[in-house]
Amino acid sequence: MLLAAGAVACVFLDGREKLAARVCLVIVLAGSLLIAVDAVKVLSGGVPPSVAVDLGVPMGIARFEVDGLTALFLCLIAGLSTVCALYAQGAMAPYFNRSMRVEKFFFFYILLVASLVVAAMARNVIVFLTALEVMTLASFFLILFDHGDDGVRRSAVSFMVYMHIGLLLVTAALLIGVAGSGTMDLSGITTHFKPHLCSNGGSVGILFPLLFVGFGFIAGFVPLHLWPVLVHGGAYGGAYGTPSRPVPAPMSAIVSAILSGLVANMGIYGILRVVSLAGGLPLWIGYALFFVSVVSGFYGIINALAQHDIRRLLAYVGIGNIGITGAGISVGLIGLSSGLPQMAALGLSGALLHMVNYTVFTGLLFCGAGSIGSAVHTNDVNLMGGLIKRMPFTGFAFLVGVMSVCGLPPFNGFISEFIIYGGIITGFNPSMGLLLATLVPGVAALALIEGLSVLVFAKIFGIAFLGECRSSGATQSVESPKTMVAAMMILCAVSLFTGLMPTVAVKALQYPLSALHAGLSGVPPGGIASVAGDVSMAVIVFLSITGGLLLLRLLALKRAQASTAPVPLPVGKRAGKAPYAPPEAPLTWFGGYEAVNPAMQYTVSSFNSPLCGIAGSRMCGGDTEGSALGTPGKTLPLKETSSWALFYPNAQDFFEGRFYLPLWRAVERVLGKFSRIESGHKDGRIGNYLLYMLSALIILLILLVVYTWNGGSFSQVLGALPGVVRWS
Amino acid sequence: MVLALALSRYFLMIAMAFLMAGVIVKVKSFWAGRYGPPVLQPLYDVWKLLRKGHVVSGTTSAVFGAAPSITLASVLSAGLVLPIGGGPAVLHFSGDFVFFAYVLALGRFFAVLGAMDTGNSLEGMGASRDVTFSALLEPAFFVIMGTLSMLTGLTSITEIYSMAASMVDFTILASIHSTGSSGAMTYIAEAVKAWSYSGLFVPVLCSNIVLMISIIVDTGRMPVDDTAAHDELTMIHGVMVLDNSGPDMAMINVARAMKIALMGTLVTGLTMGLVVPTWVSGALCLVIYAFIMLIVAAAIGLIESVTVRMRLSRVPQFVLGASSIALIVLSALMIGRS
Known part of the structure; x- marks a missing residue:
């Protein structure tokens, strides 16, 4: 098992060759296979392997373990990284021989995968944090691959900042844990804090909330969600890829797929790990998480509505799906704390399955978006159109991804959402008012999220893939x-398999589930499997009805053709004038109007307009002035088709505009004041810094003295701090 | 045997779908002082369309061809989980109402894709309206089902409905019936008493109102959508199928008729739980079912006749009203219970 990580890690140097793509694929494939073998063994009931390595003084004994939860996450890493490496074979081809140092990309790719593997297995605080840090840095360099672009640089830096806020909180929480318990082992920390867990006193009170918020930053819960938005959507905003520069779409698609499918899920994994280590959390955390999750789901999908940039849209949809996963987790937590094991088992297994499914369909969607981007040279949905005829396989794959993410049968998203609903319904207990008051609006919100996802994705798929090409890029796409x-x-295939054979998937969740909470191993896994099995039966019935109807339709059409004499089709008389239809085929019926052109097709904004009529501009990302979407806002003439214009609403993120940007500005103001002491004296600079270091040392010494004098815990030191400051 | 009976009830629902579509037109014609087409005209139309060829726009792709079949399949399989005429559904399992809603959403998804595939801005307009209004309606259905599930403690539509029916205690009524001692007024009074004891009267009444609104919105009836409109700009459902013809159009027509029947069956099932004593069973139940379904159809026809189409910007308020009713009922129940 460690060997696998080693195999991935030690071949970094080999990756440093020209055209390292094949090598990368082989390495990732081999590493993934090794990891997957171990993980599958655990998932099918093997003994969780555990290795302890003595790493010397600062780290102590580093324990690595593959329990059910880790095994599931390792499967995800192995699967998605291999698929993305395969995707990279074709996707990276445009970058070869352009002196863009492609081998660096693959180096960081392998580094990222390896760090994820190590982070998933680590049980030692320092190793865990180091792996997370390496993960962040590797992702940072992956994003920065095309560093010539201003937008790319900006989004890479934002990624750094927001991820590090999360990491900082996690680090702080874990250090409090280490200080309090005197051990570096994750489970050691929690066993130390377990007795005080429900009393909410002292450092336990902040330890778990800090961990949740920290991992929430990594996962991207609202309002901690800015990195996905800025990374997936921020770079190459709008149209990009001038002829002089290679198109960055496929490369950044791989990065987005990995970041969204694995790095964001690392946050979910972290939350689940905390849940599993804590063994039982105060009830209010469950309710708080439920609230945050539902808000995330709703916020994500509402913001996705207004996007015309396909990648930014996917970023918001990802936030929404993290919210749905979080809703599952919180249903599980509430169930655990309220003594409803069936509800807990359904909620948590739904969340685990949704985590897996999310990885699958987000990978699929980002890869699809990358393919589109490299073919059409834009991320703007309004400039696509008619792609399914030019890119049938990509179109099909994207359709599958879209249906999965909407939770429509027969694909995987439906199954996990169904199980989460099952958990919520199990919690409908008339005797528990608070539970009901939380869950029922939750169900309504989930239903609304589902309805709106259908709206968003029917629109996106319809505009991008169906109808007529809306730009010259789309016409030339291959x-x-x-x-x-x-x-x-x-x-x-994975998505369809999970959708049709959910019992297999649910059975695989048995060990992760019992790793999450010992009490859940008592819940018969057959119960959840049979719930999933019943609905898959109905889905199969639906598929056979569909097949039957399609067959009947063919028969009816054949008979109609055979019985009637071949009537010449009503070819549009002015087909020559209408630029978009081949003269042989009949035109679309426009109610008698014949001077039609592709620019008349419905766009993103026009599709949104009925909803914006009620929701108001704020909800649909209207412009900052607050004027309605229908009033003239930013109207941008397009470069390639100067005869028509598109309306773009200003879709800036609410939290970015209202909270984060002002916050950063304030930080800049405050820190700007320090710049005076920093470089005020040109000559005495080094002397000044020495002075600062000395005073910092003195303060530390005083703290230490107070600490030993009190002989108390870390929190007492914190408590003594104001006094010390006053005294000094 | 159970399955065969369930299937025969299911086919009765399909037959009722055509009949209801005919009755709606008949009622509208009667109100307008016309004679109207035969009640079975929808069936004839479908038969006629099935034998015709079709004209397909050169803009469209395979999605356009498959969409009507998938939409019809979704409606047909959604019907499989509905209990019809007091009997169990063909398929019933825990959480089947989630399947019901999601499979209908799938059908709507493909209907929208089919409309978008033509590249016609008018069809895009209809699609956008349809999917917006339906998305707003989605929570209402879940809240209703959640309420009923909470009241009965069960999680499949079949179980919920049969439980709701058995919760209304008609034993008092039965004794009156057997002695034959009193008139209609006592009969009604006792029935009302039975309803109020069961605690189901208010939720069922409100659920039925919301479900009726769902029918109107989901199947494009007045005052939301005018099936007889001539101007594409004001249509919702009519404009989504401008380019469909032949067997595809036939399937779209069947799917629409079926959707009315599906929601009608939900309304009828709840109503029957209230008004039909549990000792009534078998064929009599089915007759009552058919009768109430026709009343529902007549009610839709009547509403269509006496209302005018709302401004499109008013429709969302109407739809959200439906959701609010459901939520208000539910919160009232929660306060009452906890």
């Missing part, structure tokens, strides 16, 4: 290379 298509097809 299907992606075979490796990219193959990678997407693998994900499609």
Whole structure:
């Protein structure tokens, strides 16, 4: 098991060759296979392997363990990283021989995968934090690969900042834990704090909330969600890829797929790990998480509505789905604390399954978006159109991804959402008022999220893939290379398999579930499996009805053709004038109007307009002035088709505009004052810094003295701090 | 045997779908002082369309061809989980109402894709309106089902409905019936008493109102959508299928009729739970079912006749009203219970 991590890690140097793509694929594949073998062994009931390595003084004994939860996450890492490496074979081809140092990309790719693996297995605080830090840095450099672009640099830096806020909180929480318990082992810390868990006193009171908020930053819960938005959507905002520069779409698609499918899920994994270590959390954490999750789900989908940049849209949808996963987790937590094991088991297994499914379909969607981007040279949905005829395989894959993410049968998203609903319904207990008051609006919100996702994705798929091409880029688009298509097809197959055979998937969740909470191993896994099995039965019935109807339709059409004499089709008389239809095929019926052109098709904003009529501009990302979406806002003439214009609402993130940007400005103001002491004296600079260091040392010494004098805990030191400051 | 009976009830619902569509038109014609087409005209239309060829726009792709079949399949399989005429559904399992809602959403998704595939801005307009209004309606259904599930403690539509029916205690009524001692007024009074004891009267009444609103919005009836409109700009459902013809159009028509029947069956099932004593069973139940379904159809026709189409910007308020009713009922129940 460690060997696998080693195998991935030690071949970094080999990755440093020209055209390292194949090497990368082989390494990732080999590493993934090794990891997956171990993980599958654990998932099918093997003894969780555990290794302890003595890493010397600062770290102590580093314990690595693969329990059910880790095994599940390792499977995700292995699967998605292999698929993305396969995708990269075709996707990275445009960058070869352009002196863009492609091998660096693969180096950081392998580093990222390795750090994820180590983070998932680590049980030692320092190793865990180091792995998370390496993960962040590797992602940072991956994002920064195309560093010539201003937007890329900005989004990479934002990623750094927001991830590090999360990491900082996690670090702080874990250090409090280490200080309090005197051990570096994660489970050691929690066993130390377990007795005080429900009393909410002292440092326990902040330890768990800090961990949740920290991992929430990494996962991207609202309002801690800015990094996905800025990274996936911020770079290359709008149209990009001038002829002089290679198109960055496929490369950044891989990065986005990995970041969204694995790094964001690392936050979810962290939360689940905390849940599993704590063994039982105060009830209010469950309710708080439920509230945050539902808000995230709702916020994500509402913001996705207004996006015309496909990647930014996917970022928001990702936030929404993290919210749905979080809702599952919180249903589980509430169930655990309220003594409803069935509800807890359904909620948590739904959350685990949704975590897996989210990885699958977010990978699929980002890969699809990358393929589109590299073919059409834009991320703007309004400039696509008619792609399914030019890129049929990508179109099919994207359709599967879209249906999965909407939770529509027969794909995987439906199953996990169904199980989460099952958990919520199990909690409908008339004797528990608070529970009901939380869950029922929750169900309504989930239903609304589902309805709105159908709206968002029917719109996006309809505009991007159906109808007529809306730009010259779309007309000239061609299907992606075979490796990219193959990678997407693998994900499609996984999605369909989970959707049709959910019992297999649910059975695999048994060990992760019992790793999450010992009490859940008592819940018969057959119960959840049969719930999933029943609905998959209904889904199969639906599929066979669909097949039957399609067959009947073909028969009816054949008979109609055979019985009637071949009537010449009513070819549009002015087909020559209408630029978009081949003269042989009949035109779309426009109510008698014949001078039609592709620019008349419905756009994102026009599709949104009925909803914006009620929701108001704020909800649909209207412009900052607060004027309605229908009033003239920013109207941008397009470069390539100067004869028509598009309306773009200002879709800045609410929290970015109202909270984070003012916050950063304030930070800048405050820190700006320090710049005076920093570089005020040009000559005495070094002397000044020495002075600062000396005073810092003195303060530390005083703290230490107070600490030993009190002989108390870390919190007492914190409590003594104001006094010390006053005294000094 | 159970399955065969359930299937035959299911086919009765499909038959009722055509009949209801005919009755709606008949009622509207009667109100307008016309004679109207035969009640079975929808069936004839479907038969006629099935034998015709079709014209397909050159803009469209395979999605356009598959969409009507998938939409119809979704409606047909949603019907499989509905209990019809007091009997159990063909398929029933825990949480089947989630399947019901999601599979209908799938059908709507493909209907929208089919409309978008033509590249026609008018069809895009209809699609956008349809999917917006339906999304707003989605929570209402879940809240209703959640309420009923909470009241009965069960999680499948079949179980919920049969439990709701058995919660209304008609034993008092039965004794009156057997002695035959009193008139209609006592009969009604006792029935009301039985309803109020069961605690189901208010939730069922409100659920039925919300479900009726769902029918109107989901199937494009007045005052939301005018099936007889001539101007594409004001249509919702009519404009989504401008380019469909032949067997595809037939399937779209069947799917629409079926959707009315599905929601009608939900309304009828709840109503029957209230008004039909549990000792009534078998064929008589089915007759009562058919009768109430026709009343529902007549009510829709009547509403269509006496209302005018709302401004499109007013429709969301109407739809959200439906959701609010459901939520208000539920919170009232929660306060009452806890």
